[in-house]
Amino acid sequence: MAGDRSGFSRQDWRSQEAGSVRHQRRLAAQRHSGTGAHLLFLPPYSPDLNPIEQVFAKLKHLLRAAQTGDVEATWRKVGELLDIFSKEECANYLKNSGYVSV
Numbered sequence: 001m002a003g004d005r006s007g008f009s010r011q012d013w014r015s016q017e018a019g020s021v022r023h024q025r026r027l028a029a030q031r032h033s034g035t036g037a038h039l040l041f042l043p044p045y046s047p048d049l050n051p052i053e054q055v056f057a058k059l060k061h062l063l064r065a066a067q068t069g070d071v072e073a074t075w076r077k078v079g080e081l082l083d084i085f086s087k088e089e090c091a092n093y094l095k096n097s098g099y100v101s102v
Contacts, residue, residue: 051093055085 028039047053062081068074 049097051090051097051099054093054096055090058085 025039032039059078059081062084063074063077066077066081068077
């Protein structure tokens with residue numbers, strides 16, 4: 001199949017629609033109909049499946065418990081608290097979020 005000006009063929013392109021609702025999926029399918037493109041629909045965003053959100057939740061909990069008094073003390077405490085996250089704990093956050101190849 002002939003490529004366009006970019007040098008890519010239709011088989012090289014993928015279209016990604018994040019968090020689309022049903023009617024948006026239908027419109028996307030119509031828009032890409034006959035182009036040979038493959039549509040990939042991602043699930044809606046979920047903070048439960050984002051490992052950094054899990055880290056932030058724990059960090060915020062620990063920071064509230066520390067009750068620092070000013071901005072400078074808060075930043076120092078954040079640095080101290082980040083050191084308590086072990087490699088194993090971080091790997092577990094990734095596994096919990098579905099990143100099983102870690």
